[in-house]
Amino acid sequence: MSLLLASHFTIAGGGWPQKKGKGFFKFGQTAIIANKYFDSEGNVIDITTISLYTTSLYGEYGITDRITAIAYVPFFVRSTLNEVQNTQTGVILPGDELNAFGDTDIGIKIGLTHKKPVAVSASLIVGLPLGKSALKDQTFLQTGDGEFNQMVMVDAGRGFNKWYMNVGVGFNNRTQGFSDEFRYTYEIGYTGYKKLILTVKVNGVKPLNNATAAETIGNGVFANKVEYLAYGPEISYKIKNNFGVTSSAFFAVAAKRILASPNVGIGLFYTL
Amino acid sequence: MKRLLYLLILALSSCVGTDFVDINSENIELINPIQSLAKGENYLFETKYTNILGGEENVKVYWESTDPDIAYIDGNGVVSGIDFGEVTVAYTVKNVQGAITFVVAQETIQDVQKTATFQGKGKYNAQGTALLYKNIENELILQLLNDFDTDFALGTFVFLSNSTDGQIVKASGLNLGEITSGGAKSFNITSADAGVGIDRYQYVVILCQPAGITFGFGKFN
Numbered sequence: 001m002s003l004l005l006a007s008h009f010t011i012a013g014g015g016w017p018q019k020k021g022k023g024f025f026k027f028g029q030t031a032i033i034a035n036k037y038f039d040s041e042g043n044v045i046d047i048t049t050i051s052l053y054t055t056s057l058y059g060e061y062g063i064t065d066r067i068t069a070i071a072y073v074p075f076f077v078r079s080t081l082n083e084v085q086n087t088q089t090g091v092i093l094p095g096d097e098l099n100a101f102g103d104t105d106i107g108i109k110i111g112l113t114h115k116k117p118v119a120v121s122a123s124l125i126v127g128l129p130l131g132k133s134a135l136k137d138q139t140f141l142q143t144g145d146g147e148f149n150q151m152v153m154v155d156a157g158r159g160f161n162k163w164y165m166n167v168g169v170g171f172n173n174r175t176q177g178f179s180d181e182f183r184y185t186y187e188i189g190y191t192g193y194k195k196l197i198l199t200v201k202v203n204g205v206k207p208l209n210n211a212t213a214a215e216t217i218g219n220g221v222f223a224n225k226v227e228y229l230a231y232g233p234e235i236s237y238k239i240k241n242n243f244g245v246t247s248s249a250f251f252a253v254a255a256k257r258i259l260a261s262p263n264v265g266i267g268l269f270y271t272l
Numbered sequence: 273m274k275r276l277l278y279l280l281i282l283a284l285s286s287c288v289g290t291d292f293v294d295i296n297s298e299n300i301e302l303i304n305p306i307q308s309l310a311k312g313e314n315y316l317f318e319t320k321y322t323n324i325l326g327g328e329e330n331v332k333v334y335w336e337s338t339d340p341d342i343a344y345i346d347g348n349g350v351v352s353g354i355d356f357g358e359v360t361v362a363y364t365v366k367n368v369q370g371a372i373t374f375v376v377a378q379e380t381i382q383d384v385q386k387t388a389t390f391q392g393k394g395k396y397n398a399q400g401t402a403l404l405y406k407n408i409e410n411e412l413i414l415q416l417l418n419d420f421d422t423d424f425a426l427g428t429f430v431f432l433s434n435s436t437d438g439q440i441v442k443a444s445g446l447n448l449g450e451i452t453s454g455g456a457k458s459f460n461i462t463s464a465d466a467g468v469g470i471d472r473y474q475y476v477v478i479l480c481q482p483a484g485i486t487f488g489f490g491k492f493n
Binding site (some may be wrong): 002031033035037039040041043045046047048049050052053080081082083084085086087088089090091093095096134138139140152 | 279286287288289290291292293294295296297324325326394396397425426427437438439442443444482484485
């Protein structure tokens, strides 16, 4: 679970659970293409270009008015390492690629308030290590972190006339000796246009530095002790009342142990 | 519909790309360096020039002594010990230059061993000692001593290079092999590249090879 999940909560989620029988579903594609890396001091250093493409399904479904089921399934993740060519000698060092299923998140969200101005909810999300990882598979390129994590998140959202905002804080318990994490989000959206929703979101991850496992450099996303503060816009356009397209871009302003390049995404969403 | 979805996913997921690295391989190496030259003796320096494409070339070498009153060198690379003292001899070919500092003393001693002390790069850790020497079979050996340790990632390799920049090391350094632990280990450089002399590379580098990230390096004395 990482920056990849960040773009899915915009229209759905936050402090508002789905109503019973209602839902939000998204087919998304994200891409990170990076020839820079935030090292363990937060300095940006050159690396051989690493890319990560994630094709996923995200869904929220209201089991009751207060309980919502959540799933994020990256069913096709492709990671590549560029080949390197010396332009003077023509010598080429081969690249690498990996296509696999990714780490999957499932969970529930429970509404703690009902018909109040401020909607508060608590979520429990577990990360299933279904991807290829350095931990299990000893691969440099990865589609998951290899550890089973559990995250508790509390969100509070408030809607205004044409605006809404949401704040969230969470604790992510990581296993296999990975450092646990404090997570925080802030989101503000404008809904004044008939078919357009404009959103700006801030996401942060702060490791608690209680790791017992060594730091690893893999493809720069699924590492231990990852840290970042990222922000980005998302634009969603409703083609029909319950169907639309969305695009997003997230930029890390400060980070450690993660690729230093924007995570851009496009998607199709459907609401029940 | 399934086919359309599959095509869409493929279209949005790129092929393996290519990074282009512009590295000038031009280099001049002194094959038979010395620590000291006996006063009154002559010694022929030999060099190996590598052009920008990495190929060896026989070219004219220009020699210069910083103090001809201590060591005089002629246009063919023959150096003569004139008087006791320290001196530097520079050798130039086209755009590259090398230099060796030695003393004129009682006897001539060839430089057959170098050491390097590792240091981490950035916040990465590398420590310990590397020894570069020729064994009795005249093979060039790199030995990491017992005190050697470093950070590790999947794909941590030992390289010899004239740079500590990870991308340059990856593209133009001499890869001696993967390591998965600290402690003593030995690499036969002559087996990896028979043309490498003791002065060919300035650095021993510990590299996360896939990403091209330098964990640490040591500069040979």
